[in-house]
Amino acid sequence: MTKIVSWNVNSIRVRLPHLVQLKETIDPDVIMLQETKSTDENFPFDDIKEMGFEIITKGQKSYNGVAILSKIPMELIANELPGNAKDEQARFIEVKIKDSDPFNIATIYLPNGNPVDTEKFPYKLDWMQRLKDYAKKKIDNQETVIFGGDYNIIPNRGDAVNIEKWKNDALHHPDSIKIFREIINLGLTDVFRVFNSKEFEFTYWDYSRGSWEKDNGLRIDHFLSTPSATDRITDCQIEKQFRGLERPSDHVPIWFEIK
């Protein structure tokens, strides 16, 4: 059994102590990171190699940035999402995990898209359309892929305390939800929902407004699996306790197990 974590760390350097804690408590084989907020040059390679991981990064100064850490040999497949040569933002890496039965994973940091009356929103929708086109190819080729990360999408009522409040927000705007549902309807599975149907199971709590204390969170970090991947996944859980640590990320780790 192989355990894969996804985590928006909101700065890899600030969150290094929590990464050590993740290794010691959850003991993942692979970790998909988002919002590393680091160039490749400044990425803490030595610390993480000492923890026993190979590292593939797609960095950027100040913002965005994704990485994949793996104890299992891996091979880079892509470090950008096809469809827009002018997109410079570091939000995507796909690798092949060379397990006994190999499979692909992609770490994704889907654009937030707010405010919706700015160019940020069409950028989000375009990015989602590109993800849809990419996922369709993967499904058509019958590939085993899990797309994991910070989707900045609240899929359904039950994934926020009051979904009505989010209707005009890029995270649950009808235009965002439409493409998200089209992606799902290609045949991808929201892995967490296979193993947990409870409402109000969150992966993110805003730093302000006492969101954590009031448990006013959002479920916006997801794993979407192609059919042949879905068949192999045996569990998926959120590690909520990381939000209660000192100087936490606003997101917590989520993991799945694959056989």
Place this chain on the structure above:
DNA sequence: ATGACAATCAGAGATTGA
């Protein structure tokens, strides 16, 4: 409608995030 809070880069305060 605003700002609450954290992080980056830079060395103050603007920008970004969700």
